[in-house]
Amino acid sequence: MLVNQQVLQSIYTNFRVIYNKAFENAKPLYTKIATVIPSSTAKESYKWLGKVPRMKEWISDRVIQNLSAYDYEIKNKDFEVTVSVDRNDIEDDSIGVYRPIIQEMGNSAAMHPDELVFPLLINGFTNKCYDKKAFFADDHKEGKSGSQSNKSTYKLTLETYGDARASMMSFKDDRGKPLKVTPNLLVVPPQLESQARRILYSEQIEGTTNIYKGSAELLIAPELSINPTAWFLLDVSRPVRPTIFQQRKKPKFVSMTKESDTNVFMNKKYIYGADSRDNAGYGLWQLAFGSTGEEDKPL
Numbered sequence: 001m002l003v004n005q006q007v008l009q010s011i012y013t014n015f016r017v018i019y020n021k022a023f024e025n026a027k028p029l030y031t032k033i034a035t036v037i038p039s040s041t042a043k044e045s046y047k048w049l050g051k052v053p054r055m056k057e058w059i060s061d062r063v064i065q066n067l068s069a070y071d072y073e074i075k076n077k078d079f080e081v082t083v084s085v086d087r088n089d090i091e092d093d094s095i096g097v098y099r100p101i102i103q104e105m106g107n108s109a110a111m112h113p114d115e116l117v118f119p120l121l122i123n124g125f126t127n128k129c130y131d132k133k134a135f136f137a138d139d140h141k142e143g144k145s146g147s148q149s150n151k152s153t154y155k156l157t158l159e160t161y162g163d164a165r166a167s168m169m170s171f172k173d174d175r176g177k178p179l180k181v182t183p184n185l186l187v188v189p190p191q192l193e194s195q196a197r198r199i200l201y202s203e204q205i206e207g208t209t210n211i212y213k214g215s216a217e218l219l220i221a222p223e224l225s226i227n228p229t230a231w232f233l234l235d236v237s238r239p240v241r242p243t244i245f246q247q248r249k250k251p252k253f254v255s256m257t258k259e260s261d262t263n264v265f266m267n268k269k270y271i272y273g274a275d276s277r278d279n280a281g282y283g284l285w286q287l288a289f290g291s292t293g294e295e296d297k298p299l
Helices: 005-025 087-091 095-125 158-169 190-201 222-226 262-267
Strands: 034-038 043-045 073-075 077-086 151-154 185-188 217-220 231-234 243-256 269-282 288-295
Touching: 005 087, 005 095, 005 243, 005 269, 073 269, 077 087, 077 095, 087 095, 087 269, 095 222, 095 243, 095 269, 095 288, 151 158, 158 231, 158 288, 185 190, 190 217, 190 222, 262 269
Parallel strands: 034 243, 151 288, 185 217
Antiparallel strands: 043 073, 077 269, 185 231, 231 288, 243 269
C-alpha cells in the first residue's frame, strides 16, 4: 500500500473509532465511591471540606456558616498512553494487527480513574486528608465532635462489620450534632468476596438470623488485591463522597503522522496516543471506615 496523507487520515479515523468504542464499552467503578469535580486550573482548593452546612431555626439575622479554613488542594497531573505503528506494516497492509492494541488503549484510558481512586483507600491508613490526619485514623476531631475513629485493624466478620456500621452512624459534626451517616457500600478486594457476600446476602449465619442482610451493596475492587485483608465501609448516598476524582481534561485520542514529524522522518514510526489531565484525592473521612484486617478481634 502506498503511504500518503489520505491513507494516514483513513487509518487515524479508523483507529479513533476503535478507541472510542472500547472507551465507551469499558465499565470503570470509580464513580461509585468518588465525587467527580470538573477542574479549570492547575490545582483546586477544597477549603469547604470539614464543615457541612446544616439547617437551623431562623430566629433573627441569618447565621452565616463560613467554610472551614482547611488548606487541602489537589493538583492535576498529566497522563498518557502511546503506541507506534511501523510504516512497513502500513505498506504491507498489516495494519489490522494493531486493532487489539488500540482497543486496549481505549479501555486503559476509560479505566484510568479507577487506578487513581481505589488506591486511595489502601493508602488511606497513611496518606493525609484535609485535617492533616491519615484518612483512616483513630483521632479525627471537628470542633465539638470529640475524638472520633474511622479505623480498625480487625478482620472482616459479621461482628466487626456491625461495629463499623455503629461507629459511622455515631459520627458527629463540628457542632456535636449527629452527621446521620448511612453506610451503604462495602468495598473489598477479590480475596474477601466470599466473606463479604456471606455477611450481606446470607439469611442465616451459624444458625442465627443475619440482621445485616441487605444492609449494604457490595463492590469488589481488583485494585485492592495488593492488600488482601483490608476492607472498607462507605456512605455513598450523599452528593459528597469519601473520595474525589478531579478532571481537568478528558482523555483525547491524538496522533503524530506528518512526514516532517521527527518520529516519522528518523524512525518511520507513526505515533498514536491518548492523554488526560486529572488527579484524585480525599473527600470526607466521615463517610468512610477502613480496616487493615490484620488481626482477629479479641473475644
